[in-house]
Amino acid sequence: MSDPKKLYIKTYGCQMNVYDSERMAEALGGQGYVETQTPDDADMILLNTCHIREKAAEKVYSELGRFKGLKAAKPDLKIGVAGCVAQAEGQEIMRRQPLVDLVVGPSSYHHLPEMEAKTRKGEKALVTDFPEEDKFAKLKGRPKAARGPTAFLSVQEGCDKFCAFCVVPYTRGAEYSRPVETVLSEARDLVERGVREITLLGQNVNAYHGAGPDGDEWSLARLIWALDDVDGLERIRFTTSHPNDMDDDLIEAHGTCDKLMPYLHLPVQSGSDRILKRMNRSHTAESYLRLIERIREARPDILLSGDFIVGFPEETEEDFQATMDLVAEVNYGYAYSFKYSTRPGTPAAERAQVDEDVKSERLYRLQDLITQQQRAIQDAMVGREVGVLFEKPGRLDGQMAGKSDHLHAVHVRDASLSVGELRRVRITESGTNSLAGELA
Numbered sequence: 001m002s003d004p005k006k007l008y009i010k011t012y013g014c015q016m017n018v019y020d021s022e023r024m025a026e027a028l029g030g031q032g033y034v035e036t037q038t039p040d041d042a043d044m045i046l047l048n049t050c051h052i053r054e055k056a057a058e059k060v061y062s063e064l065g066r067f068k069g070l071k072a073a074k075p076d077l078k079i080g081v082a083g084c085v086a087q088a089e090g091q092e093i094m095r096r097q098p099l100v101d102l103v104v105g106p107s108s109y110h111h112l113p114e115m116e117a118k119t120r121k122g123e124k125a126l127v128t129d130f131p132e133e134d135k136f137a138k139l140k141g142r143p144k145a146a147r148g149p150t151a152f153l154s155v156q157e158g159c160d161k162f163c164a165f166c167v168v169p170y171t172r173g174a175e176y177s178r179p180v181e182t183v184l185s186e187a188r189d190l191v192e193r194g195v196r197e198i199t200l201l202g203q204n205v206n207a208y209h210g211a212g213p214d215g216d217e218w219s220l221a222r223l224i225w226a227l228d229d230v231d232g233l234e235r236i237r238f239t240t241s242h243p244n245d246m247d248d249d250l251i252e253a254h255g256t257c258d259k260l261m262p263y264l265h266l267p268v269q270s271g272s273d274r275i276l277k278r279m280n281r282s283h284t285a286e287s288y289l290r291l292i293e294r295i296r297e298a299r300p301d302i303l304l305s306g307d308f309i310v311g312f313p314e315e316t317e318e319d320f321q322a323t324m325d326l327v328a329e330v331n332y333g334y335a336y337s338f339k340y341s342t343r344p345g346t347p348a349a350e351r352a353q354v355d356e357d358v359k360s361e362r363l364y365r366l367q368d369l370i371t372q373q374q375r376a377i378q379d380a381m382v383g384r385e386v387g388v389l390f391e392k393p394g395r396l397d398g399q400m401a402g403k404s405d406h407l408h409a410v411h412v413r414d415a416s417l418s419v420g421e422l423r424r425v426r427i428t429e430s431g432t433n434s435l436a437g438e439l440a
């Protein structure tokens with residue numbers, strides 16, 4: 001038997017891409033590829049790319065430039081671009097960087113095996129369709145190996161919301177939900193391979209409406225309750241949600257489903273109604289705050305996280321202040337904030353832009369406030385007892401690292417612990433980015 005070919009995948013952007021990269025590696029596994037951690041000995045390099053902000057998209061071209069030497073030394077090396085830059089730029093990528101052999105969009109990667117075969121014949125391969133068929137159903141590869149205790153599972157893709165700043169509806173296409181049975185069988189398979197925590201993924205995951213075995217459309221809450229019945233699965237999370245799709249059943253599940261973890265990522269983007277309207281968000285700051293109130297009634301200790309954009313076109317100091325006020329009122333355990341980045345083809349790209357300096361200054365102020373909140377919430381865990389799922393050995397001798405129910409990183413020094421254990425831990429210390437504790 002000949003040596004296996006080596007595949008190097010580099011993943012940019014969101015968790016959905018992390019999941020997609022795993023599935024791409026599995027699909028190419030059927031073609032005799034095994035994964036390698038470095039591009040240097042690879043027979044194929046795949047960049048799984050992100051188009052959400054300008055910087056992310058530009059990184060791809062600088063990274064590709066760096067492979068010139070490798071390709072010169074090994075002409076058989078195939079280089080591919082996958083993900084949202086592939087979808088958005090298609091053929092243009094091969095024009096701009098001729099060493100690229102293969103371009104595949106996020107809805108088309110079930111074609112990878114035949115595309116790889118084409119590149120082996122010295123031809124270029126490009127597929128960026130939004131096909132009618134379900135790529136997940138078409139994905140075939142080698143049997144899947146044992147894996148760590150946590151996993152992502154994509155259940156929904158695409159977005160019909162068309163926020164004025166966002167490329168997702170164009171790069172990932174219309175909303176699509178995977179059928180319930182395929183999600184459940186993938187979850188059972190993951191659990192058999194050692195997984196104890198599953199994070200359900202979707203660009204708009206709480207808009208999930210997959211076809212159920214009973215012929216009904218199932219909501220995300222119903223799917224979560226079905227996963228709750230899977231023996232061996234201990235924890236369920238989901239991300240990313242839109243405020244307008246937080247239905248009553250999903251809010252209630254946060255209070256009643258023990259396996260559903262007390263953490264919710266619920267982006268609001270801005271605290272100014274004027275800006276929210278221009279962003280086409282279809283909710284107000286007030287409606288968001290009332291929603292948070294209801295979620296906290298259902299699950300008082302829930303940790304909230306959010307996304308914010310500063311310097312959206314026409315944002316005034318007063319608008320920005322409204323965002324600061326909203327953040328102060330919510331009190332986030334985590335939050336991600338970004339300077340508005342112009343994305344070609346989106347409605348906001350055409351509007352009056354805010355000065356770069358002003359954006360930077362607002363970002364600094366917002367991140368300062370968020371960091372303080374984050375830190376205070378983390379510090380308040382000291383003295384509490386929390387569940388921790390241990391994922392890997394820590395840096396110190398006899399130390400294990402894991403995540404708490406609230407998604408804080410936790411370190412425990414105890415030689416008896418092993419990867420995959422879910423234990424109660426008493427938190428004793430709060431560091432810069434993690435907690436330390438001892439087994440309860």
Ligand code: 5AD
Nearest residue numbers: 165166267307308338339340341343
């Ligand atoms: N500029 C800056 N941030 C953006 N996001 C999406 N599009 C843009 C853009 N054009 C942010 C939003 C979203 C997160 C994934 O990325 O906050 O929730």
Ligand code: SF4
Nearest residue numbers: 159161162163166168
């Ligand atoms: Fe983009 Fe999210 Fe808005 Fe959809 S809901 S357009 S993915 S920001």
